Amino acid sequence: MxxxxxxxxxxxxxxxxxxxxxxxAGKSTVAEHLxxxxxxxxxxxxxxxxxxxPGTQGLDAVVAEFGPQVLRxxxxxxxxxxxxLVFADELRRAxxxxxxxxxxxxxxxxxxxxxxxxxxxxxxxxLLVEGQMEDMFDVVVVVEADMEARLERLAARGxxxxxxxxxxxxxxxxxxxxxxxxxxxxxxxxxxxxxLAVDHLWDxxxxxxx
Numbered sequence: 001m002x003x004x005x006x007x008x009x010x011x012x013x014x015x016x017x018x019x020x021x022x023x024x025a026g027k028s029t030v031a032e033h034l035x036x037x038x039x040x041x042x043x044x045x046x047x048x049x050x051x052x053x054p055g056t057q058g059l060d061a062v063v064a065e066f067g068p069q070v071l072r073x074x075x076x077x078x079x080x081x082x083x084x085l086v087f088a089d090e091l092r093r094a095x096x097x098x099x100x101x102x103x104x105x106x107x108x109x110x111x112x113x114x115x116x117x118x119x120x121x122x123x124x125x126x127l128l129v130e131g132q133m134e135d136m137f138d139v140v141v142v143v144e145a146d147m148e149a150r151l152e153r154l155a156a157r158g159x160x161x162x163x164x165x166x167x168x169x170x171x172x173x174x175x176x177x178x179x180x181x182x183x184x185x186x187x188x189x190x191x192x193x194x195x196l197a198v199d200h201l202w203d204x205x206x207x208x209x210x
Contacts, residue, residue, distance in 0.1 A: 007139045007205050014115040017206065018136065020128035020177060021143030023167050024150030026187040026194065030143050031124040033198035040115045042108050044125040051103040052077045061099045087166050101131055118208055129172040134180040141201065142181040144174055146188045
């Protein structure tokens with residue numbers, strides 16, 4: 001993890017932390033460790049699922065744009081089918097983001113604002129850099145892992161190598177994330193190493209004073 005000074009907590013609201021990293025880097029595991037320390041975590045992936053549930057404005061907009069082939073027989077979103085359409089097509093991916101990112105951001109931000117003053121509110125968000133959201137947070141934490149580790153993790157999730165590489169290529173680069181980071185956590189080693197790095201981040205930079 002990169003060295004940085006303790007973050008001053010704002011008065012009257014929670015400390016807002018943007019947590020990001022490329023697919024397979026392990027940011028969700030970092031989020032789990034931060035939650036154990038007492039942070040309130042809002043995960044963009046969870047919100048993203050909720051804004052496209054049956055009957056929502058989000059799902060209606062996705063179907064209008066991409067067609068009924070992105071639906072399962074029960075009327076819910078077929079994420080695999082949608083992924084095949086957008087992740088190899090930059091224009092389609094951009095259109096999907098144009099539809100969904102505002103809905104996700106509005107709901108996530110409402111949840112972050114509900115976190116009590118003096119606590120740490122973490123937004124676990126893959127597309128922080130792509131969405132130019134870095135100025136919305138008091139601190140930005142980036143999780144990194146080498147390509148081999150990321151591909152192994154994605155394979156363990158059942159993702160084929162070609163699809164994994166396409167997903168990685170569709171996201172910001174490590175250099176682009178580092179450019180906005182206040183802290184960088186390396187996650188190419190063991191889970192124990194990662195836990196120690198998160199402990200250090202919390203104790204030295206994020207923990208509420210006193």
